Amino acid sequence: MSVAQKSSAADRAHAHIRAAIMRGELTPGRMLSENELAATLSMSRTPVRAALTRLQDEGWVTIYAQRGALVRELTADEVRESAETRQALESAGIRLAGPAQREGLAARLADNLDQQEQALLGGDVPGFAVLAMRFHRAFVELSANSMMLSIYDRLQDRQYLSILRSADRISSDPRQTIAEHRILLGHAQRGDWTAFATALDEHQARNHGHGATW
Amino acid sequence: MSVAQKSSAADRAHAHIRAAIMRGELTPGRMLSENELAATLSMSRTPVRAALTRLQDEGWVTIYAQRGALVRELTADEVRESAETRQALESAGIRLAGPAQREGLAARLADNLDQQEQALLGGDVPGFAVLAMRFHRAFVELSANSMMLSIYDRLQDRQYLSILRSADRISSDPRQTIAEHRILLGHAQRGDWTAFATALDEHQARNHGHGATW
DNA sequence: GACATCCAACTGGGATACAAGTAGGGTACG
């Protein structure tokens, strides 16, 4: 499959705008014009429009009738609600996990944790954030439930920026975070899934409020 | 606010098609044409297209390029995954509930249960199904988390038909369902939320597999 | 009859044209 997947103009527009927001080029409060976007992307308004409505469904922008699309700010409430929802799915993932799913978990978590430590030693905060996000995503993967996973991804995706920002705030004591992660890993290695679930709840409760989940 | 909310043609198209699917007029496997829909709705293809893409995002149809939009069938896997996800959110709702949210719960559940029994006595199975859905939705409402609630609504909404269908299958022993619901109510009335959460888990586990959650 | 081929009638994707609504600045008037 070396041939590039032919994508529609609408998909390209969606990816472009979304990436620009994630990179921080398009900041909240910025007003987007269909004409302007169409011009920079060398396409007509039609696919741009489709992309914007999709971005609205995904929570990135708000479209005001006859006025334009506004890049949305994540409110504090939204961050909190999103974190709560993600935690709910993580807990469910643990509960739904069967032996087959649990099989390779400990090894993967251990590997991820090593990388987390290396990232911190190298001062790579964004790298650490991504790894921590993957660490938690692994719990939802346990569910073997693609619907849950897609919902989770959407939430985590949308929070990417604020998670990255909160990384700075938290980096004062990242060792504490990793220590808690290591406790989870220990339970997983021993196969004590009840203790694992309990520890995850506590871990989440401790992080409750700052928006990031790790 | 007696004036009817002015809605866009795209919104009308979306509501129309979605309602037709929910009513069972448009059955899975049916191929929808933009031209045909535009004609029956007396509008151009443009708003119809917007509606169809949105319906695709919501899981109602699948759009095949240059061929048309297919009304989707709910696969068994999808029903199972959806049920698991809904249960995850219900459990989270209970856990997140504060005293303020728990306040009126018992009364509301009791009222709902009375209506459930009346519906069954009257042989109103669809009515019973709707009431049972509301019963479970109440748990998610406890979370005071609008994001969770909207995700839950979308899942429940999409499963509406299969839930209604499974109502027939289950109606053989609806008293058992109501009895379990009454146990939950009892815990809520006593304020024993730990027992409530446990009973909910068991209740869900018992229903696991038939797609409906009640 | 079986099969390859072709072609016409569809499909949706995108570009463009037009309609309708909004916001804000300039202007006339008090």
Place this chain on the structure above:
DNA sequence: CGTACCCTACTTGTATCCCAGTTGGATGTC
């Protein structure tokens, strides 16, 4: 100077047009 008004320059919403891809039946061939 303040205020109401209006007009212009935007915006999105919808309609229409064109294009490329798909499909399935008619047709020709063996």
